[in-house]
Amino acid sequence: MSLLEVQGLHKSFGGVQAVQGVSLRLAAGELLALIGPNGAGKSTTFNMLGGQLAPDAGRVLLGGQDITGLPPRRLARLGVGRTFQVAETFASFTVLENVQLALLAHDRATARWWRRASGHRPQDALALLAQVGMEGQAAQPCSALAYGDVKRVELALALAGNPRLLLMDEPTAGMAPAERGALMQLVQRLARTRRMGVLFTEHSMDVVFGHADRVAVLVRGQLLAEGAPQAIRHDARVQAAYLGTGLECSENESHPRLPGNGLAPETPLLTVEDLNAWHGAAHILHGVSLHVARGEVVALMGRNGAGKSTTLKAIAGLLARTQGRIGFMGQPLRGCAPHQIARLGLGYVPEERRIFTGLTVLENLETGRQPPRAWPDGTPAPRWTPERLFQLFPNLGAMPQRLSARMSGGEQQMLTVARTLMGQPLVVLLDEPSEGVAPVIVEQMAQAIRALKAQGVGILLCEQNLPFAQAVADRACVLEKGRIVHSAPMAELARDAAARAQYLGV
Incomplete structure (x- = not known):
């Protein structure tokens, strides 16, 4: 029996048919990538599986149990974890406290007002952070993290519920190439050792073809192809519908700039000199200088x-504390709203x-x-x-x-x-x-x-x-x-x- 079985899901928004008869199977310990061009219906499918949307038709079975249309909190109790395309955490709480809150929710202990949440299973929370490579930043507030690290914390939050099925929407978005590979290797190991099925969407093809066991391709709300990564990579229909023709740029291609902007010939439009910037007490930029013509x-x-x-x-005036010089069309910008x-x-x-x-x-x-x-x-x-x-x-x-x-x-x-x-x-x-x-x-x-x-x-x-x-x-x-x-x-x-x-x- 498959861990997850999706049977003929349909979903429309007004006259727009977002998902049309999608059927999928996922085994325990398997990674299945759901890919497709923007607007193909991936997020809608994810939201139906995660309980954020109810399907118009079709069924979703988890371990043979019908979970169609159940709300997210009930799905979480049944072993469905979820990460989102735009990761969110409690920014003012530390990394450790975020995971402890997830453990509190899993243990149904959120209403015990006479106990401090910071004392709840700290060693278990640290163990989860170790699994995602974030134990060294356990005491940091999430507001101070880079976005790629926030994605790792979000994964730890999902694992706190001990899921049988993990739904990951763009798990490596915002991460450098080396970080993407490390995170997905971690997800692979977790899936194998926990016998946890992982269904993920992803636009980075190195992640998809390097880490998925199988790949399913959605186009216009319908399943176009499904199979092993190499078979999908060489499928002409997938190439045409999803991958496109590739970006082209010759090594010898010139990028001419247009003269006559009303300034002196060598005067840039934007000039940044010795720019320093802070997020709270954290000194982020150190003497950055650049220009744009x-x-x-x-x-x-x-x-x-x-x-x-x-x-x-900092250039756009969105940071409270900066030092240095920012000039635009010869006019100083620093200090402007x-x-x-x-x-x-x-x-x-x-x-x-x-x-x-x-x-x-x-x-x-x-x-x-x-x-x-x-x-x-x-x-x-x-x-x-x-x-x-x-x-x-x-x-x-x-x-x-x-x-x-x-x-x-x-x-x-x-x-x-x-x-x-x-x-x-x-x-x-x-x-x-x-x-x-x-x-x-x-x-x-x-x-x-x-x-x-x-x-x-x-x-x-x-x-x-x-x-x-x-x-x-x-x-x-x-x-x-x-x-x-x-x-x-x-x-x-x-x-x-x-x-x-x-x-x-x-």
Whole structure:
């Protein structure tokens, strides 16, 4: 008997058929990867299995028991664990306290008000943290962790319930390549030793083909193919529907920048000099200096937790404490409020997307609208309208009235970029645009960045995906522990295997 048996699941949202007759089997101790392009129905399927959504039709059996439509708390009691695409923890609590809270919930001891939660099974909590490689940070508040480490803590929280079935939605999102492999090797060992079935979604193909026992491919809500990883890798239907054609960038490809921005020929649009930044008492950035010219894409790279996102937030005015100099179009920015910086023409696309889920695509775009801009010499800057943005992102043009809550992760990523462009920016700070989206969507995002570059927009890009950065960037600045440790043309870094291994861990 299979541990998990999914029989003919269906789910619709209005006239949109998100999942159409999906059937799957999963054995104890097995890892099954559920992949597919954005909008294929993966998250909807996960939410039906995890109790967040009730299916319109079909059944879900766990160890032969019908669990269809049960709420998450009842599923947890029956042995179903879950991690989410966007990991969340109690940020003000320590890593250890987060796991202790999970153990309290599992032990049904949350109502014992006369006992301190911090005294509940500390050794068991530390043992769980040791399994995910986080025991050394047990006393750290979760707010101080890098996102990849938050994902590890979330895994420990799921394991606290001693699950028979573990559902993992994008388990390695936000993690460096070496960290991804280490985490999935850990999951493999846990699955084998605990006889725990693991069903996971993932857009990183190295994770899927390197660690899954079997792979199932969803396309438009239907199961397209299922089988061993190598068979799926060479399936022509999967290649066409999911993997796309791959990013292309010749080593000799030039990335011309456009002259005539109204400034002196060598004057950058954005200049950062000796930037220091803090998260609370933690000193994150140490003397970061960089610049971005018109029509130039600069990739800010580095391992997870190196300070890339902190750099963008500091430039955008989102951190309470910074030191150094930040200049935009010759005007100092440090000390300006974020809304003032945005009105000057500096756009920021956060990694977390942060769209208005209760608004339609068009309504989201309208929230970012600002008047057209001009370069200092009076020549008009690029003007972005919904119509132009729909040409840049055809996926959005096909769904202008759709609620953004009903869009896939990749579509939401496109919407976040498009909303920022409605602010008519001259420079865009772009945080991890390829993170957690399918390769086909990654290609479209690369095409959009090239189009922005051709319009003269300067882009500072935070990115861990080296092929993606190579396809769009002119230069690379590598951060390590909050310092710029390597700066070179992008093509040079792509060819330098020693530098990649030393600074990026690839």
